[in-house]
Amino acid sequence: MTHFDEVTIILVTMPPKQLFTIIYAPITRTHLRTIEAQYYSLIRTTIEERLSYEPHVTTRNRKPLKRPVFFEATWELRFGPGNQFRVFYDIDQEQHVVAVLAIGIKRGNRLLIGGEEMHL
Numbered sequence: 678m679t680h681f682d683e684v685t686i687i688l689v690t691m692p693p694k695q696l697f698t699i700i701y702a703p704i705t706r707t708h709l710r711t712i713e714a715q716y717y718s719l720i721r722t723t724i725e726e727r728l729s730y731e732p733h734v735t736t737r738n739r740k741p742l743k744r745p746v747f748f749e750a751t752w753e754l755r756f757g758p759g760n761q762f763r764v765f766y767d768i769d770q771e772q773h774v775v776a777v778l779a780i781g782i783k784r785g786n787r788l789l790i791g792g793e794e795m796h797l
Contacts (some may be wrong), residue, residue, distance in 0.1 A: 689712050694730045697768075701777045702748060704791070708780040711792040716757065723756045724764055728775045748778040749791065763788060767789065
């Protein structure tokens with residue numbers, strides 16, 4: 678039998694994570710048309726899961742860009758089979774808004790957005 682003279686329990690409460698609103702630039706509809714429809718659900722779900730909370734936290738597949746690209750995007754999210762999909766976005770920390778500015782697909786060393794090859 679174990680004897681405890683005194684037990685102290687410390688509860689640490691973390692502030693709730695702040696939900697970010699995700700908005701899509703109108704041009705992203707055109708970008709999606711060049712990607713196979715079977716991936717639309719994956720793209721939408723991944724964007725919602727990975728950018729709704731802490732979109733500004735660097736991870737293995739989410740990084741700030743060294744300089745703004747594609748419609749002034751400052752962040753890039755990579756995902757999908759072979760990490761082939763790219764989402765370029767910007768964050769308004771004060772308003773808690775993520776603006777998805779471009780959606781593309783990486784094939785080899787080529788990045789296609791809206792069917793056009795882009796250079797980083």
